Amino acid sequence: MINININKKLHGANGEMDLNVNLEIKQGEFLALAGLSGSGKTTLLRILAGLESANGTIKIDDNIWLNEKFSLAPQKREIGFVFQDYALFPNFSVLDNLLYVNKDKELAHYLLKMTELEELKNRFPQTLSGGQKQRISLCRALMNKPKILLMDEPLSALDSEMRTKLQNEILTLHKEFNTTTIMVSHDPSEIYRLANRVVVLNYGQIINDGSPKDVLLKTKGSQKFSFEGELLDIIKVDVIHIAIVSIGQQLVEVVVGNEEAKNLKIGQKVSLSTKAFSPMIQGL
Numbered sequence: 001m002i003n004i005n006i007n008k009k010l011h012g013a014n015g016e017m018d019l020n021v022n023l024e025i026k027q028g029e030f031l032a033l034a035g036l037s038g039s040g041k042t043t044l045l046r047i048l049a050g051l052e053s054a055n056g057t058i059k060i061d062d063n064i065w066l067n068e069k070f071s072l073a074p075q076k077r078e079i080g081f082v083f084q085d086y087a088l089f090p091n092f093s094v095l096d097n098l099l100y101v102n103k104d105k106e107l108a109h110y111l112l113k114m115t116e117l118e119e120l121k122n123r124f125p126q127t128l129s130g131g132q133k134q135r136i137s138l139c140r141a142l143m144n145k146p147k148i149l150l151m152d153e154p155l156s157a158l159d160s161e162m163r164t165k166l167q168n169e170i171l172t173l174h175k176e177f178n179t180t181t182i183m184v185s186h187d188p189s190e191i192y193r194l195a196n197r198v199v200v201l202n203y204g205q206i207i208n209d210g211s212p213k214d215v216l217l218k219t220k221g222s223q224k225f226s227f228e229g230e231l232l233d234i235i236k237v238d239v240i241h242i243a244i245v246s247i248g249q250q251l252v253e254v255v256v257g258n259e260e261a262k263n264l265k266i267g268q269k270v271s272l273s274t275k276a277f278s279p280m281i282q283g284l
């Protein structure tokens, strides 16, 4: 069990804000940390890793990592950290990047095999793709069998195909090692696929905490579908208006009435929902 009860004053974009987090995380949980930019997600990970100071307590089972008198050094906290920008050692081969953390060759080869990187073990990071680098940094983070795996938007720099591949690998590794994992992510489909719990931060405070289904699904009442998007344009065609809405990577056209069109502003966030209809779903 991980008990976190910390606070820290942050200098946010709109002045001072308090990062105030009180969380209990069970062994083996996969927790996604979501929330607007600047809400304190990265700072919370850095505090857990001991890279940043804070007031309060952090307890892992019976071990104290932080209290009012004491802060355990980062290298003594059993943590693996995966950063968005990989943070690999450029002068070390793939294998040596892993062995730097722990000399366990058997584990290094096992991890490289699981992530299909065996062939690349003697290559240097600058000769690898973003997806390959991020898999190496994931393997490296698991080399010391950490109590907690922290990942800060690990897949956000990758294209969607590579992201899906790595999500599957993260899931496999999580099942295999059962490492308690905290991952910052802005991507609802990624959170849904990987996490069993989502905590949403807003201005340093937890505003939502629950299962991905409860926190992320936006349908209310009798709505069957609801998507959030941005209104890009409203085009008048004869007597009707057509709103162009961007939802994720897709553009969608919706017919809107005259009154509705008057109340909408280009650039605003909108939700697009519908009640009863018979959707078709087909594999692509």
Ligand SMILES: Nc1ncnc2c1ncn2[C@@H]1O[C@H](COP(=O)(O)OP(=O)(O)OP(=O)(O)O)[C@@H](O)[C@H]1O
Binding pocket: 009, 010, 011, 012, 013, 035, 036, 037, 038, 039, 040, 041, 042, 043, 044, 052
């Ligand atoms: N050591 C610090 N002292 C004071 N303020 C800080 C410190 N570190 C970060 N901040 C401020 O706290 C706010 C939260 O930053 P943080 O990087 O944790 O947000 P975030 O939720 O991870 O954002 P993003 O999604 O953009 O990465 C920012 O406005 C930042 O400038």
